[in-house]
Amino acid sequence: MAARDNHGTGAPWGGDFEMIGKSHRKVDGLAKATGEAIYADDIVLPGMLHAKTLRSPHAHARIRSIDTSKALALEGVHAVITGESMPTKYGVIPWTPDENALAVDKVRFIGDEVAAVAAIDEDTAEAALRLIEVDYEVLHAYFDPLEALQRDEPPIHETKKNNNVSKRVELEFGDCAAALEASDVVLDNEYSFHGSTHAAIEPHCAVARFAADGLLTLWSSTQITHYVHRALSHVLDVPPQRIRVIQPCLGGAFGGKSDPFSLEFCVAKLAMETGRPVKMLWTREEVFYAHRGRHPMQMRYKTGASKDGRISAVDANILIDGGSYSSFGLVTTYYSGQLLTGPYDFPNYHFDSTRVFTNKPPCGPKRGHGSVQPRFAFETQFDELAVKLNIDPIEIRRRNFQGTDTKTVNGQRVTSNGFMECLDQVEAASTWKDRRAKLPFGQGLGVAGSMYISGTNYPIYPNPMPQAGIQLKVDRSGVVTIFTGGNDIGQGSNSVVAYLVCEELGVELDHVRVVAADTDLCPVDLGAYSSRVTFMVGNATIDACRKLRSQVVEAIAAEWECDPKRVRLVRGVALDLEDPDRFIGMREAFHIAEAKFDTLGSTGSYNTPTLGGDYRGGTIGASPAYSFTAHVVEANVDEETGRITVPKVWCAHDCGRALNPMLVAGQIEGSVYMGIVEALMEDHKVNRFGLHSGPSLLDYRMATTIDTPDIEAYIVESIDPEGPYGAKEAGEGPLHSSIPALGNAIFDAVGVRLRDLPFTPAKVLAGLREKRETEEKLETGMDAAGVGDN
Amino acid sequence: MRSLRLNVNGDTLDTAAPSHWTLLEVLRYKLGLTGSKQGCDKGDCGACTVLVNGKPVLSCLTLAANAEGKDVQTIEGLMPAHRANGGQGADPIQDAFDRCGALQCGFCQPGMMLSARALLTENKAPTKRDIQDALSGNLCRCTGYTQILQAVETALVDEVGGDAPTPCWASCATNLGPAKGKTEPIQGGGV
Structure with a gap:
């Protein structure tokens, strides 16, 4: 890590912050409120064509032939493309390129893209799709990951050495088997996590324009502009300097817009072929099939502990259902093991994770990528351990706290850690001590904890360049324009960089403009994933500000013939600290600085320090800072119907310094909602033919205002030594422990332990029945033995 | 194709669209009023809600022709x-x-x-x-x-x-102070 990457945790001028720590409007809030904000599908270009995609009706099939002649002959159709026009394979992870923009030779799930049509309107394009004739040879399709693991003919990807295995990671730290052997108690259970999808309200959309001078411009609803830029260049065989990628305002993503998608390549190719702008907007059904959502996982966990509840070893065996392509699967497989090693101390840890391909919509990163599922399993088992040892579930978590400024068993550096304060907050707020295990039958409280990364030092494609970059430009009007490659996906990253510039340069918020996510205008940023934006882009912004600030301060000090230490930029003015009557507006201050130093501007960057364990994969999951969360969930369970309702959730999240507490609270509340709802209502599954069970926002049941729990968010600020002013992530961490806390609350309510997600009424009723039968058997047994007669 | 006379946000606007087009399509793609959003195109999500004679209506389930003669208000x-x-x-x-x-x-x-x-x-x-x-x-x-x-x-x-609601972020922030022994904060002006 360079000196530029560390800026201290205090206010830039010492003393109190001006902007930071207070709630402000977002820079794009009113534009969104008035309908002025432009999203991808709002873009209309002169002469624009509309494109549609032909998708596979088979889950697994070989394509014998495709005849597009009738479609091409339809009036109003301008171009039809198939896989042979873009045969280069790609993948977001450079080591696993196994996707084609349109299928070449094979289709691997119902919905796989086969051909694309550009026509004068969507209706014509749709009609043309029906005229494309595809001859398929249907192959055996895999829907059960276990079958995919055991059977290798026919393989889903012919090029894979290990048949249907997408990735396997086995790592051991310490001696797990010996530690389990020596433990007072060992729990051994199986858990399963179902699939769920992002369901951002904006469907994927892309628009391409190919100009006469050969410049290809793509507007896309992506959360990673830079990777789309690279992938387009690679697949289309167009040099990167002839491509410009722009992310317009984005209508939600949650990981679901991280991969390069078929439609981005198709509109680009169709625009190049026709010489006209082309737009493709996916239907909601297509978005469900495009998926890249949460991986279903089957997990076996063994946890060993001493009688006083200290964990001695954790052993995990995980089978991951990857769906049809690799996507981020290599990282998912590592994350499924690597991100579990906090906030508790595991002296010994072993995990063996295998991701297999199946003929289902491909899985990828969804909010809490790869680690929400293991967290559910472990925190549930931890609760079982507490019950078995008769230790309060919050107390057992405190006993195993790993502490601050420490190293995890797998070699990850942990700096700030506010987990204990998170536990304190939710314990007090939920009146846990008075109510847990004391509520009437059918009502219960459950707790769980978690940690998550604030970005990772693994940059997807290895390179020594910065992971985040910022440019500042100063106008003579006094406006500071920030150019950032960061992708604002609704989380407010454009606002965060603006707040930081205000704090550093003393300008007012309405003097700041943000230009973001345009590869022609903005320095590279690696995009909105892994909760990296606030931490990395924030640090880059401060870096750029410090350089510009020193020029302005030096120029003013020269003008005033005083020590630069006396000059402070604050609240729109440059001020002499020792002579409060001497001050000038920032516009004039910028003029003075421009006269002295020429045109004003600066750049800033951030790169992570060297982190991670010294073993293969040791950098995956290594983060410059970790966030911590604790949840208490209150659940009501109807004994008659099995229906679960959640009246209240308390969530305390350690986000380091809350740069804007209102935005942090929004991230916590949104995370809690998303976790609880995916556990109770959602299920992204296919039937025995590979057809999605309900690809609509009605059938894929999402909570409304009425069935979302009452959420109380608590912000814990364990000021991080390396975050921008001490900030860490807030967007993904607060999802994790909501799900096991809910399961643990259900146990507290009715004594039924649910280890399979989603938590449905049928599973509750089955659990209650089983519990009743066990109790009856016990009573009968006791009767027979003559026990209990007294 | 059908000609349409719509009253949108107080303006009387003449346009033409295929007769099966919804009010949402005409607003977005004929009148350039892209503030109304399409999330599902089948009445599930409500992103396309507009006011017709003051009542919230799903514009993706309303034929544009059915909005003639009524007051349509968009965002x-x-x-x-x-x-x-x-x-x-x-x-x-x-x-x-x-x-x-x-x-x-x-x-x-x-x-x-x-x-x-x-x-x-x-x-x-x-x-x-x-x-x-x-x-x-x-x-x-x-x-x-x-x-x-x-x-x-x-x-x-x-x-x-009346009394405004008190959001959680107004009162619940706690400050634990900086983590120990890492980096010195940069202080003061001048650099």
């Missing part, structure tokens, strides 16, 4: 209508959504705000449950609805007075 019409009535800035609903953090990605919010507008125009003393009911046809994936409900309550206070 673009809210601020001008507020100003025409002597108001300052944006409509109180829009302003409250901005001040309360209710606008994350913003995609569902035009529909959400119009549902809220219809409620507050009709009912000046809604309970929290009334607000939840009125917004229950508008799905949001970002916020968990908390800040949206706070925004509607805040807008209500702006319009009729």
Whole structure:
């Protein structure tokens, strides 16, 4: 890590912050409120064509032939493309390129893209799709990951050495088997996590324009502009300097817009072929099939502990259902093991994770990528351990706290850690001590904890360049324009960089403009994933500000013939600290600085320090800072119907310094909602033919205002030594422990332990029945033995 | 193709579209009013909600022809209508959504705000449950609805007075101080 990457945790001028720590409007809030904000599908270009995609009706099939002649002959159709026009394979992870923009030779799930049509309107394009004739040879399709693991003919990807295995990671730290052997108690259970999808309200959309001078411009609803830029260049065989990628305002993503998608390549190719702008907007059904959502996982966990509840070893065996392509699967497989090693101390840890391909919509990163599922399993088992040892579930978590400024068993550096304060907050707020295990039958409280990364030092494609970059430009009007490659996906990253510039340069918020996510205008940023934006882009912004600030301060000090230490930029003015009557507006201050130093501007960057364990994969999951969360969930369970309702959730999240507490609270509340709802209502599954069970926002049941729990968010600020002013992530961490806390609350309510997600009424009723039968058997047994007669 | 005369945000607009086009399609792709969003195109998500004669209507399930002769209000019409009535800035609903953090990605919010507008125009003393009911046809994936409900309550206070809701972030921040022994903060000006 360079000196530029560390800026201290205090206010830039010492003393109190001006902007930071207070709630402000977002820079794009009113534009969104008035309908002025432009999203991808709002873009209309002169002469624009509309494109549609032909998708596979088979889950697994070989394509014998495709005849597009009738479609091409339809009036109003301008171009039809198939896989042979873009045969280069790609993948977001450079080591696993196994996707084609349109299928070449094979289709691997119902919905796989086969051909694309550009026509004068969507209706014509749709009609043309029906005229494309595809001859398929249907192959055996895999829907059960276990079958995919055991059977290798026919393989889903012919090029894979290990048949249907997408990735396997086995790592051991310490001696797990010996530690389990020596433990007072060992729990051994199986858990399963179902699939769920992002369901951002904006469907994927892309628009391409190919100009006469050969410049290809793509507007896309992506959360990673830079990777789309690279992938387009690679697949289309167009040099990167002839491509410009722009992310317009984005209508939600949650990981679901991280991969390069078929439609981005198709509109680009169709625009190049026709010489006209082309737009493709996916239907909601297509978005469900495009998926890249949460991986279903089957997990076996063994946890060993001493009688006083200290964990001695954790052993995990995980089978991951990857769906049809690799996507981020290599990282998912590592994350499924690597991100579990906090906030508790595991002296010994072993995990063996295998991701297999199946003929289902491909899985990828969804909010809490790869680690929400293991967290559910472990925190549930931890609760079982507490019950078995008769230790309060919050107390057992405190006993195993790993502490601050420490190293995890797998070699990850942990700096700030506010987990204990998170536990304190939710314990007090939920009146846990008075109510847990004391509520009437059918009502219960459950707790769980978690940690998550604030970005990772693994940059997807290895390179020594910065992971985040910022440019500042100063106008003579006094406006500071920030150019950032960061992708604002609704989380407010454009606002965060603006707040930081205000704090550093003393300008007012309405003097700041943000230009973001345009590869022609903005320095590279690696995009909105892994909760990296606030931490990395924030640090880059401060870096750029410090350089510009020193020029302005030096120029003013020269003008005033005083020590630069006396000059402070604050609240729109440059001020002499020792002579409060001497001050000038920032516009004039910028003029003075421009006269002295020429045109004003600066750049800033951030790169992570060297982190991670010294073993293969040791950098995956290594983060410059970790966030911590604790949840208490209150659940009501109807004994008659099995229906679960959640009246209240308390969530305390350690986000380091809350740069804007209102935005942090929004991230916590949104995370809690998303976790609880995916556990109770959602299920992204296919039937025995590979057809999605309900690809609509009605059938894929999402909570409304009425069935979302009452959420109380608590912000814990364990000021991080390396975050921008001490900030860490807030967007993904607060999802994790909501799900096991809910399961643990259900146990507290009715004594039924649910280890399979989603938590449905049928599973509750089955659990209650089983519990009743066990109790009856016990009573009968006791009767027979003559026990209990007294 | 069918010619259409629509009254949108107080303007009488003549256009033509295929007869099966919905009001949403005509608003977005013929009249350039792209503030109304399409999230599902089948009446599930509510992002396309507009006001027709003051009532929230799913414009993706309404044929454009059926909106002829009626007053259509879209998100673009809210601020001008507020100003025409002597108001300052944006409509109180829009302003409250901005001040309360209710606008994350913003995609569902035009529909959400119009549902809220219809409620507050009709009912000046809604309970929290009334607000939840009125917004229950508008799905949001970002916020968990908390800040949206706070925004509607805040807008209500702006319009009729009363006590504004106290969001959790106003009082619950705790400061644990800096972590030990890492880096020295950079202090003072001048550098």
